[in-house]
Amino acid sequence: xxxxxxxxxxxxxxxxxxDGEPHQHAGSVHATDAEHALQNARDVYARRNEAVxxxxxxxxxxxxxxxxxxxxxxxxxNDKAYRHPQFYKVPKGVKVF
Amino acid sequence: xTLPHPALFTALLRIADDRLVLGHRTSEWCGHAPILEEDIxxxxxxxxxxxxxxxxxQHAGAVEGAGRNEDTLAFFRDAVEFRNALLCxxxxxxxxxxxxxxxxxxxxxxxxxxxLTRSTDQTLAGIAAKALKESRYHVRxxxxxxxxxxxxxxxxxxxxxxxxDALWPYTGELFMQxxxxxxxxAAGFTADVSQLEAPWRAQVDDVLRRATLMxxxxxxxxRGGRDGRHTEHLGHLLAEMQIVARSHPGAQW
Numbered sequence: 547x548x549x550x551x552x553x554x555x556x557x558x559x560x561x562x563x564x565d566g567e568p569h570q571h572a573g574s575v576h577a578t579d580a581e582h583a584l585q586n587a588r589d590v591y592a593r594r595n596e597a598v599x600x601x602x603x604x605x606x607x608x609x610x611x612x613x614x615x616x617x618x619x620x621x622x623x624n625d626k627a628y629r630h631p632q633f634y635k636v637p638k639g640v641k642v643f
Numbered sequence: 644x645t646l647p648h649p650a651l652f653t654a655l656l657r658i659a660d661d662r663l664v665l666g667h668r669t670s671e672w673c674g675h676a677p678i679l680e681e682d683i684x685x686x687x688x689x690x691x692x693x694x695x696x697x698x699x700x701q702h703a704g705a706v707e708g709a710g711r712n713e714d715t716l717a718f719f720r721d722a723v724e725f726r727n728a729l730l731c732x733x734x735x736x737x738x739x740x741x742x743x744x745x746x747x748x749x750x751x752x753x754x755x756x757x758x759l760t761r762s763t764d765q766t767l768a769g770i771a772a773k774a775l776k777e778s779r780y781h782v783r784x785x786x787x788x789x790x791x792x793x794x795x796x797x798x799x800x801x802x803x804x805x806x807x808d809a810l811w812p813y814t815g816e817l818f819m820q821x822x823x824x825x826x827x828x829a830a831g832f833t834a835d836v837s838q839l840e841a842p843w844r845a846q847v848d849d850v851l852r853r854a855t856l857m858x859x860x861x862x863x864x865x866r867g868g869r870d871g872r873h874t875e876h877l878g879h880l881l882a883e884m885q886i887v888a889r890s891h892p893g894a895q896w
Contacts, residue, residue: 554678575680578791585784586680593687 556605557583559590561597569601577602652707653726654824654833655767656716657869658755659699660727663717664877665748666692667884671735684784688745691777698770718888722877729868730813732877736806739792739799743806746785746850750843751817752778758834767832786850793854804856815864818843 554576560569572591577583583602592600611619669689676682700713711719730748735741756778759771792803818840820828827833851858867873888894 576678577680581787582791585787586684588780589684589687590680593683 554578557587557602558605558608559583559587560601560603561587561591562599562601563597565598569599572596574605575602650823650827651764651832652703654821654827655699655703655706656724656726657821658759659696659703659716660725661731661748661752662692662699663696664725664727664880665731665744666690666696667880668731668733668735669741669745672741677738685741688781688784691781695770695774695777698773699767702766702770714888718885722873722881723871725868725873725877725881726871727868727877728813728816729865729874730810730817732868732874732880733810733813734876736809737802739802739806740809742785742788742792743803744810745781746789747810747814747847748817749778749782749785750846751814751839753782754839754843755834755836758839761831762833763831789850789856790854793851793856800855803854807851807856808859811859812862812865816866816868819864819866819869821869 555578556574557577557580558574559572561572562569572587575583575586575590577586580602584600587600587602591597666689669685669692672682672685673689674682676685696717697713700716704711704713704716728748730744733740733744736744753775756771756775760768760775762768762771789803792799794800795803818836820835820837824833828835848858
């Protein structure tokens with residue numbers, strides 16, 4: 547750690563609640579490296595038995611869309627109803643889809 | 644089989660008081676740690692240690708059979724009745740002292756709990772199995788920090804080495820087997836702590852080497868805590884820890 551840059555890098559934390567469930571974004575922690583980030587993530591987000599597995603990812607490694615992308619990225623979906631499979635009849639007995 | 648009560652009671656106090664006193668010391672960091680994440684980690688470790696003490700004191704109260712429960716034993720004993728190692732009561736110091744102490748005591752704790760999972764005292768064996776997992780995590784947390792501080796900046800290395808030098812004379816007591824536990828040990832109730840020193844030293848040396856830190860050469864080892872002879876620091880710690888319970892005996896919330 548340089549003396550001018552006093553804060554540690556940021557890491558995004560993903561927790562898996564149970565075996566087989568997808569990892570979900572829980573929040574972020576500061577840490578010097580990956581192992582340290584895992585420990586901090588455990589203490590901040592999984593100390594009350596919330597997870598069976600943790601992922602930590604350097605926040606800098608994430609490429610996110612910007613608010614300006616909202617129009618071009620997401621609007622075109624609105625006027626094309628045929629993109630949405632809502633005309634199909636759902637068979638009886640299907641409760642989750 | 645009848646329990647050898649007086650000796651077992653004292654042996655349980657030695658186990659519980661280490662965790663109670665070190666846990667309370669660690670809680671002093673709450674709100675003061677260098678960063679939020681570490682604040683939570685230290686508070687979490689403090690709670691684990693106090694939780695371990697709680698279970699062992701509960702058992703000690705039952706073994707004694709004099710109507711004292713875990714709260715009576717924690718809050719209404721004076722310093723001379725405490726049986727923790729001196730290492731646990733020393734002031735919290737800087738972050739380096741805190742981390743190095745957690746590492747040195749944590750490793751001992753893991754080895755002791757591991758041995759106690761084989762205790763012929765079923766209650767103690769059960770507590771040990773639960774506590775072992777927690778202590779393994781504490782060592783992982785502290786060990787990673789020792790390496791980062793020792794092999795970090797010039798200042799962090801200097802402070803970590805000072806912490807090792809200052810705490811080292813208090814480590815010997817952990818492995819001095821109290822004479823009054825001989826019968827208990829023979830009956831398989833408690834672990835022979837003198838057997839834990841060699842594996843402890845091997846693991847300490849491994850981490851210190853990776854941290855570019857040095858264990859001091861042969862030094863005089865302090866002792867007394869296991870027999871109730873404490874440093875001046877314990878009384879001050881107990882005053883703070885016990886004041887509420889003693890000012891409002893029997894209070895509920």
